[in-house]
Amino acid sequence: MAGFGWRVGSKLQRWGRSCLRSFSSAVIPSHLENVGFIGLGNMGSHMARNLVMAGYKVTVHDINENSMKKFADDGIPTKQSPLEISETSDVVITMLPSSSHVLDVYNGSNGLLRGGGPLRPWLYIDSSTVDPQTSRNISTTISRCHLKEKRGYAEKPMILDAPVSGGVPAAEAGKLTFMVGGLEETYIAAKPLLLSMGKKTIYCGGAGNGSAAKICNNMAMAISMLGVSEAFALGQNLGIKASTLTDIFNCSSARCWSSDTYNPVPGVMEGVPSSRNYNGGFTSKLMAKDLDLAMASATGVGFKCPMGSEALETYRKLCEDGSELKDFSCAFRHCYAGKDEE
Known part of the structure; x- marks a missing residue:
């Protein structure tokens, strides 16, 4: 070529x-x-x-x-x-x-x-x-x-x-x-x-560099979603509403796509999967697949990705628990047992 x-x-x-x-x-x-x-x-x-x-x-x-x-x-x-x-x-x-x-x-x-x-x-x-x-x-x-x-x-x-x-x-x-x-x-x-x-x-x-960029992007997205979900769940358990914490995240150093565009907490943002029982969007099954690709590629070049590996295990568990067709933001509900906004 x-x-x-x-x-x-x-x-x-x-x-x-x-x-x-x-x-x-x-x-x-x-x-x-x-x-x-x-x-x-x-x-x-x-x-x-x-x-x-x-x-x-x-x-x-x-x-x-x-x-x-x-x-x-x-x-x-x-x-x-x-x-x-x-x-x-x-x-x-x-x-x-x-x-x-x-x-x-x-x-x-x-x-x-x-x-x-x-x-x-x-x-x-x-x-x-x-x-x-x-x-x-x-x-x-x-x-x-x-x-x-x-x-x-x-x-x-x-x-x-x-x-x-x-x-x-x-x-x-x-x-x-x-x-x-x-x-x-x-x-x-x-x-x-x-x-x-x-x-x-x-x-x-x-050739192949577009695919390499994509799996790196999705690995970062998965890790980010899990981190944001965990922080929201902790906040709710400490008595802070997810909507309040969202306002804080989105004007401070915690701001990211998972908080300001694709919020995983039901009732906080309209038009995203969390507002429709995590239906539609990017499924947990596909996220697990992409993380598996990323981890296999990392192994192929001798590079360790501890957070990527942990994210893969989390999404595999989500799929095993019956949420493989739910949007990947359902990690909030299934992994951290957060309370929906009232």
Whole structure:
């Protein structure tokens, strides 16, 4: 891939800047127009709809027929396999629950790369949260593939690992942050597409670096949520209302996303999972999965993460206790037995 980047780097940079100019004038470049989207869960469904609203020609696939029916009912084309998505798309975006799902969608019997033959899509973007090695392995596989038709802006198919931050509310509002790994020239070229689903993109370096940034972010988020939850529970046991403690946290050194944007105490903040019995949002099961990825990656480089390890055990226990589908902020209720605001 390095040689490829050297050959077409300046061309892609010029093309990327042209994309940005075109995007700013509401004209979608033809090489970004036909987008296949795979994975219509809590996050992906909103991301795909934002692409439709931005004017892209979107075709979708999910193993859940009910999820696809919602799109079909709105006149959005659906396909029955990743392979079928690949056959009609210039760009393919995947938003899937785990590394195993990503590998199956890319390498399975009806996957995007079936047989390793020439490919129609010039760009693949994986926004799933997976381990960095999975991202790098898929990047290596794609680097060995060829395009069915060479294009002026791409001589070989390319891939970006581009996981997101912001949760379901940001996905719905089109305000996600993308952490992107891959060739920088490819990142520049894809930026208009990413910004139709988010408010910010951050280039993290080579293949797998976006995935590495994401698992570090989620580890910090989990640890923060547990710390904030524990502090709220202690405050309530000492006679301080959670709403009062929230006001204090949010104008002092304890302020963080878990206190001012995603408060875990029921009755304190509207529009967050804790206000609806921890339904919706980012599940404890997914948080446990992401922490497991982070700990496995840490082990792979010989680095110890004691707080990350403790957070993983906490979320595993939450899942075992029946809260795997509850939002991860339910740690407040289940781990610390806090009292709801009256």
